[in-house]
Each structure stands twice: as structure tokens, then as C-alpha cells.
Amino acid sequence: MNGLELIKGLGITFKHLLDTYIQDIKSGKKRYYTPEGIAERSSVDAKGIFTIQYPEEKLPVPEEFRYIPFLVYDNNEDGSKRPRCTSCGICAKVCPPQCIWIIRKTDPNTGRPVPQPAEFFIDVDICMNCGFCAEYCPFDAIKMDHDYEISSYDRIADNIYSINKLLKPASYYAKIRPVNYELEEKLKIAEAEAKAQKKLQGS
Numbered sequence: 001m002n003g004l005e006l007i008k009g010l011g012i013t014f015k016h017l018l019d020t021y022i023q024d025i026k027s028g029k030k031r032y033y034t035p036e037g038i039a040e041r042s043s044v045d046a047k048g049i050f051t052i053q054y055p056e057e058k059l060p061v062p063e064e065f066r067y068i069p070f071l072v073y074d075n076n077e078d079g080s081k082r083p084r085c086t087s088c089g090i091c092a093k094v095c096p097p098q099c100i101w102i103i104r105k106t107d108p109n110t111g112r113p114v115p116q117p118a119e120f121f122i123d124v125d126i127c128m129n130c131g132f133c134a135e136y137c138p139f140d141a142i143k144m145d146h147d148y149e150i151s152s153y154d155r156i157a158d159n160i161y162s163i164n165k166l167l168k169p170a171s172y173y174a175k176i177r178p179v180n181y182e183l184e185e186k187l188k189i190a191e192a193e194a195k196a197q198k199k200l201q202g203s
């Protein structure tokens, strides 16, 4: 009985081997190192080899894939960065492993707090990629990144991300999460219109 199962297994392996060569001949060089080839080998209809030659080939990640958070900034008219973060601290409070630290800016003349971060740190070795920070941020200022290639040799120097490393443009966010970005922008426009309408009615 066991011998029969072994022969069946070997038959499946041999079929995969044959299918690989047949598919290679049918599709030519397009089957490897091309987006179409990767899509074909990772589809449910894949025949023959379906493994990926990482790191030369990479599987595309879905929009909702989440790894390390990043901070979103918009651009001022002069091209300078305008981080969306107001240093409200909500993300740091909801973060389950408490791996976010924020230092709020202060006005150098009055010493009063300014709603901007002077520093923002995330310990990416402690981050559990839950996405709570992004879910709870009321300003769409922190989002989950797709970049998963972050290995390094120095934990302290490389894995405690500072604000400079965390800040990425809104255009990057739009590129990796187009559906979410579009929905949020539509919502912002609708909210601004409703606010303007209310103001008109009140005047």
C-alpha cells in the first residue's frame, strides 16, 4: 500500500517536471523574470514549476499587505515637506508593543507646543505589523508600507527608524495603495464641501 502511494507521488513529481519543459517550450523566455511569467506561475492554472527565483523575481504583494509603517508627507508650494502628522500621540497609545516614540515640536519663542513632530521613532524589530497605528490615525498621516526587504547588520543604527527614514511622499502612498488613497481623497473632498455648505448656511 505504502509503495503504491510512493509511486503515485513520484508520478506527480515527474508530471510537474515534464509540464515545466512543455510550458517552457510553449512560452519561450517570457516565462521567467517577467511580470507575466511570475503571474502565470503563481496562478491557480500554473503548470509545471511554480516557484519564484527570489530575489531576482519577486511576488507582487496585494494592496492590503502591511509591513512597517511610514509617515506620509504632502508638499508645500515651495516643494518643502509638510508631514501630515500632528504629533497627537494616538498611534503611540494604541500601539500594542509600544514601539512608537514621538517628540512634539515647540515654538522656540514661546516654548508652547506646536502640532508637528520634532522626532518620531519606530523600533521596527518590535513592531508586530498589526496596522493599528494606521487604522487609528485621524489625519491619514501614518500608513503601512509594502517594503519587506529591511534586513540589516546593526539593530540600533538601522532598525530604529527616525522621522527622516519614516517620511515618504503622498505620491508613494498613492502608488502602493491606489484604492485606499482614492477613497480617502474623495472623503476629504466631500468633508470639505459639507463644511463649506454648513458655513454658507450659517452666514
Ligand code: SF4
Binding pocket: 084, 085, 086, 087, 088, 089, 090, 091, 092, 102, 136, 137, 138, 139, 140, 141, 142
Ligand atoms: S501619525 Fe497620526 S496618530 Fe500618530 S501622532 Fe501623527 S497624527 Fe497622531
Ligand code: SF4
Binding pocket: 069, 091, 094, 095, 096, 097, 098, 099, 100, 122, 126, 127, 128, 129, 130, 131, 132, 133, 134
Ligand atoms: S503596526 Fe502595530 S506594532 Fe507596528 S507601529 Fe503600528 S501599531 Fe505599533
